[in-house]
Amino acid sequence: MPQTPDTPEAPTPRPAPATGSTPPPPSGPACPVPPRGLGDRLLCAALPFVESLRGYSLQALRADVLAALTVAVVALPQSMAYAVIAGVHPKYGLYAAIVPVIVAALWGASRYLVAGPTNAIAMLLFATMAETVINGAPLSTLPEETRMAYVFGVAILAGLLQVGMGLARLGELVHFISHSVMVGFTAGAAVLIAVGQLKNLLGVSIGQAPTFIGLVLSTLRHLPQTNPWALGTGLFAMAVALTIARVHRRLPAAFLAVAASGFAAWALDLSAHGVKVVGAIPAGLPPFSLPPAPDAQVMRDLFMPALAIALLGVVEALSIAKTLAGARGEQVDGSREFVAQGLGNIAAGFFSGIPGSGSFTRSAVNFVAGARTRFAGALSGVITLLAVLLLAPLAAYIPIAALAGILMIIAWGMIDKHGIALALKATRADRTVLLATFAATLLLDLEKAVFVGVLLSLVLFLRKVSHPLVTRMDTCDSPELQGLPAGPCCPNLAVYSIEGTLFFGAVDELEQRLYEYEDFGHRAVILHLRQVHWVDATGVHAFQQFLRKCQRRGVALVLSGVKPAVRTVFERAGLVPQLGADNMAETLSDALALCYRRYLKGAVCDACKASNKGRCRREHHAGNAGGPDGAVGPAVAAEAASVSDRPGGVGRA
Known part of the structure; x- marks a missing residue:
């Protein structure tokens, strides 16, 4: 939150040099932690400053x-x-x-x-x-x-x-x-x-203006009635305050300026010249x-x-x-x-x-x-x-015009440039x-x-969070996936990375982006949810709808990187049984290996048919993927761990 200085001489907060050998008492909580008993708890609740007296x-x-x-x-x-x-x-x-x-x-x-x-x-x-x-x-x-x-x-x-x-x-x-x-x-x-x-600085009397514009216009109309003694007093106070603040910031500039103006008002009998005083x-x-x-x-x-x-x-x-x-x-x-x-x-x-x-x-x-x-x-x-x-x-004896001059300086100091x-x-x-x-x-x-x-x-905040970041990562030149052991450079597979809070206001945007996969004829879709920290019932419903759509089209859906809190919501809402617990992978590497081993085995795309003698270029990755049904083997696990530890690696994205 911004800080609003109240006067121009406000110093910048910084730790004061220690004086003496006794360190400052810790501020911490006012009450002992943990409280020593019911009496201590009641005392701390009613009189929190009592604890500060101990060791004072x-x-x-x-x-x-x-x-x-x-x-x-x-x-x-x-x-x-x-x-x-x-x-x-x-x-x-x-x-x-x-x-x-x-x-x-x-x-x-x-x-x-x-x-x-x-x-x-x-x-x-x-x-x-x-x-x-x-x-x-x-x-x-x-x-x-x-x-x-x-x-x-x-x-x-x-x-x-x-x-x-x-x-x-x-x-x-x-x-x-x-x-x-x-x-x-x-x-x-x-x-x-x-x-x-301005009216106090100029020494003029202006009625109550209902609006800011009205106040400005009323002040301008009364300019010819300016009291030069009042204006001079206000400018004098401003000059003294600014000079003292410039010479030595630790001196109480406003106090000294007001005191000097009060002395001048008493010595010169400024009230006789129409200068209003505090009274x-x-x-x-x-x-x-x-x-x-x-x-x-x-x-x-x-x-x-x-x-x-x-x-x-x-x-x-x-x-x-x-x-x-x-x-x-x-x-x-x-x-x-x-x-x-x-x-x-x-x-x-x-x-x-x-x-x-x-x-x-x-x-x-x-x-x-x-x-x-x-x-x-x-x-x-x-x-x-x-x-x-x-x-x-x-x-x-303090002139109102002097206080107005000090307030002019305060107003300038309030503006956080x-x-x-x-x-x-x-x-x-x-x-x-x-x-x-x-x-x-x-x-x-x-x-x-x-x-x-x-x-x-x-x-504006709700508008921002209602647009989750959904990124397609299934291109051969995706820098995030270059080092993964089973990169998705395959037209049969789509990978989406989702970031944000999936609540009711964000669901429409999520659905629009996810349904783009229909245009590409994929056989498997991975949703990487490592950057999804919270999901509500509407968000779960969107995932269920997407899962049913995938199932109707014969497309496998795999979730990766699901945080424990989000997984708990999925389990309570019944999404995990519908999806299948084995279709939830810890890392993106595991999800890719699972798809190639279980869902894309034997599925050769046109590019591989034309350039790789009819064999899938990723089959050897599936071979390293380990046991039956896509269980992740040691080779993939070792490679995924090495990628996760690299700067920018997404194994733990």
Whole structure:
């Protein structure tokens, strides 16, 4: 899955140099394997982080605290910026970087992943508020207290869906969302973020535009009203962030740029020049919040946005967790990470936060800064809380235009240029999915754009697997068969190699290719199935139909290279008794020898009659084939084994 950087200064994840002599604790499963008893199993299920406390050293604590400090410095400006993207007060982004981050880190499957607000989830939330109608009015137009109650409800509903998916062990389903879907979605979201923040960068007031095109046109109409002080503030923040990132990538460029802009706003009294500022943020613990009372109609209205947030959130989190774990040669339990992300979003709903997911930037910073355990992520939430308690009054001076400038840089960093180039150059299906998802992101509701991309990926995937590769190998110049002891250079014999999954959608293509043999008058047909890994009832029925057709025409059918799982299906469906167990060969060499010995003995083709004095050129191979009825002898077995060991040999194809 593609990684979506949240800020331009996101470092490339790489193993951090070891500090001290104590190696990092293994991440592995949170619970002992095997569990030591019922008590351990219950404890690990309820409190998986307890196992990480065993053997937790002072050195590990020191490393985790340093990593957490670094992450918190990045998280503070990011969280406020993503709240602006979502269309809510920046304080709700800060609240989402506290309790939800702690919960997701403690219950998660990765010791590096840091959750919280992200750009893609913020865009989905913004679209949800713009498009959801409550009591005849768009959610975004309701009073803040009422509006935020529904936002908290979306967070809780998304979290419940994620927990449910995790408990159902659906962690592997994220693989159905292709790389091209994520690249197209993040590129479209980046464009939406950039265009949506132009009004804040320019310092103009623009009403709610129902469509992307309408937003662009409305922004162009308001260009003459640009506030030069606001524009200058935003450009100043962008220049500071880009300069710091260029000079030293380890410095928190976004944090320093926002701090410098806030100082400038205070020193120059920019609010007197019409520059909007964040305003007061309560210096205290995140307030406890409750969603609105359950209502069937509201639940229906919020279900699809919550499902889109849940799905996109787990894809983001799991792809990031697997990337960082892979750098250490570790594994991640996807289903457990589903549960952790769900618990984090539920916590966000009850502690005044917006929904979130795993952040690539903050996770990468945590990784590079030398985090040892899951407690680094949890400590970053604690440090963010301390910052809110101590620095909240200073945040009131941060200009909205400065946050807009930082978001412009973030939007550019979101675009996966390499991923776009790869998808455009790869296959037509990848190009189609990429462009369709990108267009849907701009033109449709964001949650619909995610589902459009997923659905299109599945349709194209099914279309691809519904065309099994059926290759005729019965030509004298077939390079795959040159070294076999009984090559099929004989017009009386046809050999087909079949590759793919033989399910109901692939049967028509299979039947069309197999029935071509009727045009050549063969006496025996070999189906080489070494690359067939799965077959369903419809596929078995197709083989039975083909067998009956062969039997009516007096043509022998032999199967070779059948995998054990496929053979089991054949046996249960009754195909093996119909075919005859002795007509199933282990290797292609054995199948060829069997056909020449049993079914083609004495059958001389016109070519052999004309060029070999009426004798079959392959008879001597049958002589080496061994015992009666085509039992494979030692000569054939030895030759087949030698061919199987050659590069490109098909004895074990």
